[in-house]
Amino acid sequence: MDEDDEHMMQIKIQAIKKLNVWFRSSNGIINRIFTQKAPVFGLVIVALIIFIAIAASVIAPNDPLKVNMSMRLEGPSSLYWLGTDNLGRCIASRLIWGARMSLIYSLCVLGLMMVISIPIGLLSGYAGGRVDTFIMRVTDIFLSLPTFLMALAIAGTLGPSAKNMIIAMASVWWSSYARIIRGMAMQMKQQDFILAAKAAACTHSQIIFRHILRNIASPIIIMATLEIGSIILAIASFSFIGLGAQPPTPEWGIMLSDSKEFIQTQPQLMIYPGIAIIITVMAFNLLGEGLKNAIQD
Amino acid sequence: MEVLAETLNIRKSYEKQNLFSKKKEKVPAVNGVSLKIQKGCSVGLVGESGSGKSTLGRMMAGLETPTEGQVLFRGQSISNISLRKMRPLRRNIQMIFQNSSSVFDPSYTIGESIAEVIKNSEKVSKKECLGKIETILEQVGLDTSYAQRYPKELSGGQRQRANIARALVLHPEFVVCDEPVSSLDYSLRKQVLTLLNDLRNKFGITYLFITHDLNCVPYVCDIMAIMYAGKIVEQIDLKNNSMQNTLHPYTSLLFSCIPAKVPAERKKCTIESIIDTTVIPDSNHCCRFFLRCPHYTERCINEEPLLKEVANGHFVACHIV
Numbered sequence: 001m002d003e004d005d006e007h008m009m010q011i012k013i014q015a016i017k018k019l020n021v022w023f024r025s026s027n028g029i030i031n032r033i034f035t036q037k038a039p040v041f042g043l044v045i046v047a048l049i050i051f052i053a054i055a056a057s058v059i060a061p062n063d064p065l066k067v068n069m070s071m072r073l074e075g076p077s078s079l080y081w082l083g084t085d086n087l088g089r090c091i092a093s094r095l096i097w098g099a100r101m102s103l104i105y106s107l108c109v110l111g112l113m114m115v116i117s118i119p120i121g122l123l124s125g126y127a128g129g130r131v132d133t134f135i136m137r138v139t140d141i142f143l144s145l146p147t148f149l150m151a152l153a154i155a156g157t158l159g160p161s162a163k164n165m166i167i168a169m170a171s172v173w174w175s176s177y178a179r180i181i182r183g184m185a186m187q188m189k190q191q192d193f194i195l196a197a198k199a200a201a202c203t204h205s206q207i208i209f210r211h212i213l214r215n216i217a218s219p220i221i222i223m224a225t226l227e228i229g230s231i232i233l234a235i236a237s238f239s240f241i242g243l244g245a246q247p248p249t250p251e252w253g254i255m256l257s258d259s260k261e262f263i264q265t266q267p268q269l270m271i272y273p274g275i276a277i278i279i280t281v282m283a284f285n286l287l288g289e290g291l292k293n294a295i296q297d
Numbered sequence: 298m299e300v301l302a303e304t305l306n307i308r309k310s311y312e313k314q315n316l317f318s319k320k321k322e323k324v325p326a327v328n329g330v331s332l333k334i335q336k337g338c339s340v341g342l343v344g345e346s347g348s349g350k351s352t353l354g355r356m357m358a359g360l361e362t363p364t365e366g367q368v369l370f371r372g373q374s375i376s377n378i379s380l381r382k383m384r385p386l387r388r389n390i391q392m393i394f395q396n397s398s399s400v401f402d403p404s405y406t407i408g409e410s411i412a413e414v415i416k417n418s419e420k421v422s423k424k425e426c427l428g429k430i431e432t433i434l435e436q437v438g439l440d441t442s443y444a445q446r447y448p449k450e451l452s453g454g455q456r457q458r459a460n461i462a463r464a465l466v467l468h469p470e471f472v473v474c475d476e477p478v479s480s481l482d483y484s485l486r487k488q489v490l491t492l493l494n495d496l497r498n499k500f501g502i503t504y505l506f507i508t509h510d511l512n513c514v515p516y517v518c519d520i521m522a523i524m525y526a527g528k529i530v531e532q533i534d535l536k537n538n539s540m541q542n543t544l545h546p547y548t549s550l551l552f553s554c555i556p557a558k559v560p561a562e563r564k565k566c567t568i569e570s571i572i573d574t575t576v577i578p579d580s581n582h583c584c585r586f587f588l589r590c591p592h593y594t595e596r597c598i599n600e601e602p603l604l605k606e607v608a609n610g611h612f613v614a615c616h617i618v
Contacts (some may be wrong), residue, residue, distance in 0.1 A: 139342070178612075192400045193402045193403075196394060197413070199387070199464075201384050201388070202386070202413070203380055204380060
């Protein structure tokens with residue numbers, strides 16, 4: 001009996017050791033590439049993009065709006081780092097200013113979304129009952145509207161512009177956030193420390209803002225970081241189809257749209273803004289994932 | 298003597314939603330309790346798990362609304378008033394919670410949590426507030442440096458003491474203690490009970506002391522109330538009566554379950570013919586204990602026993618007594 005037990009034990013220990021080697025080696029690689037280096041990589045790129053956006057007027061070698069018809073579709077040179085587009089504008093300068101535009105637009109959308117969804121989600125989750133049911137049905141209505149249709153409708157009535165695009169996006173996208181925040185608020189509301197806060201004579205607003213919001217702030221920040229990537233992408237697509245920022249604004253989506261006629265002869269016109277979008281979106285996603293992992297541990 | 302807190306036949310039942318039927322099932326927790334707590338006369342509430350002690354405690358602390366009946370504090374109903382109206386009363390009604398691991402907001406330090414209680418009820422300067430926090434932490438036996446720690450950085454016993462400190466920092470008149478010492482080891486238990494006693498003598502605090510440890514009761518309380526299935530079945534004034542002098546069969550069962558101190562006196566923890574069941578009959582027209590009772594009669598099945606005074610300050614709800 002004892003020998004049997006010991007034998008089983010040996011087998012188990014060996015199995016665990018084997019597993020460990022596997023796990024550690026694969027975990028090690030995953031760790032190095034994805035969980036440890038990636039968020040730092042993302043953070044560096046995000047910081048770089050933010051720096052570029054802030055210092056755009058200093059960094060950009062040329063005026064992004066200056067048309068020079070004698071220098072159309074030129075290759076890279078010391079004056080035009082990445083060459084010029086079909087109107088002779090400096091591509092590098094437009095990309096740099098585009099970073100500023102993308103960040104400003106996406107932060108506007110994000111801010112507007114948060115301003116709408118946080119109070120609504122908190123109220124709905126905390127109040128519960130009929131208030132919750134009513135708010136959630138309204139949210140469902142907004143949730144069912146397709147963003148692009150909404151943007152088309154707003155652009156059709158108010159005219160296409162960056163401002164209207166921001167309104168269209170925020171007015172549709174807040175609903176999914178309100179739902180998530182409501183769920184988190186409901187979960188928090190059932191915690192014992194909320195009862196303790198009531199015993200400590202806290203008012204409803206104190207409970208909502210000082211206890212519930214404070215405890216769900218970090219998941220909200222993570223969500224926001226993860227969302228910026230897709231917002232930037234959506235802004236570029238809106239501008240591409242002509243519903244967002246209007247030419248000649250230096251914006252990545254517009255640059256793509258402007259250069260689509262030259263895709264066969266001058267493909268680099270599309271490749272540059274495309275790469276800029278990919279890098280930005282990827283950087284924000286890496287940063288968001290990293291934050292998520294860091295906070296969940 | 299002045300009546301501090303009082304319940305008038307309160308009931309609380311929780312609703313259980315069935316998945317497929319619309320009908321909601323009602324699960325009664327407290328089933329018609331009338332309890333008077335006089336100032337300076339602490340009550341020990343004893344009973345098994347699920348007997349409704351904590352629910353009764355939370356209702357008396359004004360943290361839960363009874364389904365029926367009223368809770369009065371100094372003659373004022375607190376069972377159905379808003380948080381805002383409750384606010385001025387909170388200074389005098391506090392609660393020591395059972396589960397100290399989850400009653401502190403994880404994003405607050407212990408000091409911030411205690412300061413919140415003080416700031417909500419009193420207008421004090423930052424310095425006075427800090428002074429109060431340090432005094433109470435010292436009184437419960439915690440180093441003052443713990444004020445800067447987060448709840449997860451404290452051990453269970455330390456958290457429980459911080460929990461007690463938070464409830465007692467304002468020296469309230471009435472404190473509901475929901476098993477304040479059950480998570481503490483014996484040396485600490487004695488220390489905390491002594492602390493509760495000291496503070497009671499010093500500031501005239503009255504406790505509703507919820508526990509399942511019968512040994513704690515005479516140490517802190519003047520009256521012992523035994524709860525079974527959401528009802529008080531026996532209430533003894535410990536000043537005039539001996540604690541051993543119990544009459545209700547359920548109380549006898551409880552007392553027989555205290556482990557013996559002398560090995561020679563060890564016994565099996567059962568009364569003869571106690572039926573080994575924890576089923577509680579689902580009717581309001583019978584004694585809720587009769588299925589486990591060794592002496593039940595026809596009357597126990599058909600009629601609900603009411604609390605009646607059998608001796609000075611000794612109430613029992615049983616047909617046989």
